[in-house]
Amino acid sequence: MKTISLTTVSLAALLASSLVACASEEDALETPAPGASSSSGGTVDPQALECTEKPQGRTYVDFGGIDLATTRLNENIGVNRGRIKPYSVLAGEYTRVLGAAPASLAGQAGSFDAPAPRYFEEPRATGVGISAMYGVSFEGALVMAKAGAKYAAAPDATTAPAECAAFLGKAFSRTPNTSEIDNCATFATTKLAKETNPQRKWAYVFANVLTSTGFLTY
Amino acid sequence: MLQARADCTFVPLACALQFCRFVNLRRIAPVLVLLAAGAVALRGRSAKADDPDPKGRNERCATRLSITLLGKSADAALLAAAKPEDSIDSMLTSPAFYDRLASFVNAQSNGAPAASPLQDPVYFLARHMIEQRKPWRDLYIGAYNVRAATDGKSLEVVEDANGLGYFRTAPWMVRYAGNESEGVRISAAYHMIHDTTGFQVPASVAKPGEDRTATGRKADACKNCHFDSWFALDKAAAVLSRKKVAADGTVTFDPTTITATTLLNKNLASDKDLVTTLVSSDAWKFTQCRMVFNFLYGRPENQCEAPLFDQCVAALEKDGTINAALAVVVKDASFCQ
Numbered sequence: 001m002k003t004i005s006l007t008t009v010s011l012a013a014l015l016a017s018s019l020v021a022c023a024s025e026e027d028a029l030e031t032p033a034p035g036a037s038s039s040s041g042g043t044v045d046p047q048a049l050e051c052t053e054k055p056q057g058r059t060y061v062d063f064g065g066i067d068l069a070t071t072r073l074n075e076n077i078g079v080n081r082g083r084i085k086p087y088s089v090l091a092g093e094y095t096r097v098l099g100a101a102p103a104s105l106a107g108q109a110g111s112f113d114a115p116a117p118r119y120f121e122e123p124r125a126t127g128v129g130i131s132a133m134y135g136v137s138f139e140g141a142l143v144m145a146k147a148g149a150k151y152a153a154a155p156d157a158t159t160a161p162a163e164c165a166a167f168l169g170k171a172f173s174r175t176p177n178t179s180e181i182d183n184c185a186t187f188a189t190t191k192l193a194k195e196t197n198p199q200r201k202w203a204y205v206f207a208n209v210l211t212s213t214g215f216l217t218y
Numbered sequence: 219m220l221q222a223r224a225d226c227t228f229v230p231l232a233c234a235l236q237f238c239r240f241v242n243l244r245r246i247a248p249v250l251v252l253l254a255a256g257a258v259a260l261r262g263r264s265a266k267a268d269d270p271d272p273k274g275r276n277e278r279c280a281t282r283l284s285i286t287l288l289g290k291s292a293d294a295a296l297l298a299a300a301k302p303e304d305s306i307d308s309m310l311t312s313p314a315f316y317d318r319l320a321s322f323v324n325a326q327s328n329g330a331p332a333a334s335p336l337q338d339p340v341y342f343l344a345r346h347m348i349e350q351r352k353p354w355r356d357l358y359i360g361a362y363n364v365r366a367a368t369d370g371k372s373l374e375v376v377e378d379a380n381g382l383g384y385f386r387t388a389p390w391m392v393r394y395a396g397n398e399s400e401g402v403r404i405s406a407a408y409h410m411i412h413d414t415t416g417f418q419v420p421a422s423v424a425k426p427g428e429d430r431t432a433t434g435r436k437a438d439a440c441k442n443c444h445f446d447s448w449f450a451l452d453k454a455a456a457v458l459s460r461k462k463v464a465a466d467g468t469v470t471f472d473p474t475t476i477t478a479t480t481l482l483n484k485n486l487a488s489d490k491d492l493v494t495t496l497v498s499s500d501a502w503k504f505t506q507c508r509m510v511f512n513f514l515y516g517r518p519e520n521q522c523e524a525p526l527f528d529q530c531v532a533a534l535e536k537d538g539t540i541n542a543a544l545a546v547v548v549k550d551a552s553f554c555q
Contacts, residue, residue, distance in 0.1 A: 051520060051521040051522035053522075054521050054522070054524075055521075055522065055524050055525050056524075057524030057525060057527065057528050058524075058528045058531065060500045060501065060503070060504040060531075061500060061501075062415060062417065062448075062499075062500075062501040063415070063448040063449070063482055063483075063499065063501065064447070064448045064449075068416075068500075068501065068504045069504075069521075069524065071518070072518065072519060072520050072521045072523075072524070073518075073520045073521065074520070074521050075520035075521065075522065076520075076522050077520075077522045077523060077552050077555065078552055078555040080515075080517060080520065081515070083285075083515075083516040085285060086285065086289060088289050088290065089284075089285050089289065089290055089291040090291075091291070092290060092291020092292070092293075093281075093291050095291070096291065096292075096297070115321070115325075115331070116331035117321075117331075117335075118317075118320070118321050118324055118331070118332070118335065118338050118341040119321055119324060119325050119328075119331035119332075119341075120318070120321040120322040120324070120325040121325065122516055169274070172274075173274045173277035173278045173281060174271050174274035174275070174277075174278065175270075175271045175274060218278075218281050218282050218285050218286075
């Protein structure tokens, strides 16, 4: 299997993504509040993430006289979403986007910490899970790319934006913004030079999308 | 959830560094590049009522509803629905929903999954309450027993005048019998308080030679949790039967050891008195609706969601079922926002 030697870049990217993820409490929230600036690459007004007009609700006290509502976080409605999709839904989600679930997905329950019967565990984005997700995504994306005549040619300045937009829209269930399309197309046309197989180039592009928050969360 | 506080987001640094030890970075280089480049751009999207992309909005709503309520990917019909919210009622009466919510409740009550269905009375009784739309408080105080089914492979719920929710079922009593030297069921008392009111206190770890008897628990460092606080564990445990272990290891419970106690501003004479008092509190209602938010959102309610939370409590008070309380929250427009 031919791979792309981007270790240095990936380490930098890893650190960058981690720092972005951990930069501030506001950054942890996946979606902006209504009215928040969400332009691509722009900043989100922290106030829009907060509950600036706190409604007066009922008071609930425990037997010790403690107001139980004091544990509530200062967040706006609709901002703290983005749960990781559980393993149990991935086959359906891959089918929705790729047309079929990758064959190896069925044996990956352990990689995704699928809960025991009659039990529930909130899925988490672990290193093992992300790695497995990428491998499974690449496998499924390659099958799709091999089946599509339009993927016989490598992505270029014309086809990459168009295919990225279409695939992002399908995977994220929404119209992608310009920045997302540009990032995807740039990756497709400038970061895969060492991969000579056009279909594998497309598979890398699609696997990236399928390992991003837009697809991984709901 | 994707949170920065405890475990950061998507690929937390600590997690990623651990990840580097055994994953070929070259293999995942493309995804890392996209993560870095798109981290800012990819955050900040949600379905909104005024979304210019209604088809996408409906797909996202369908996906969110199906995964949350059923633990399944949305089917083609739901994805194409003009108003996925119209399917909520049918979802709430599906076996997949019963299983998912009962599993969630089970996980809230038990810190780890049971090895066998025969050790899972909370799951089976919770599922019964949800499926039969029984009063939710009866999960804790209802006249039920949860016993081995005739096939010997699962548990079944039967009416039992001597029942007290799942608290008097044999598997639960054994699981939380504890290891107190005189058989005082401190662990059971704590779980009764925790399961009904959400109250949490970390268990202390015994030091070598430390006196863990009732006398030792009256020492300054221990007496607050065990005797003085509103949740005084020894006082609560006094109204429970004591654990007895036979020479062959068989565990039984001796009801003759029960003594009345004063706790929660009441004179309590039995475990039923204790749990009934707990379930009659604001803390119980609060905890049930917080559980609803945790189930639906993967996090507790926030400050701005207080009015919706109050509607959840009102539905629980009026209808008595967890079904009604949960329906209020999931049917609110903010859920698909």
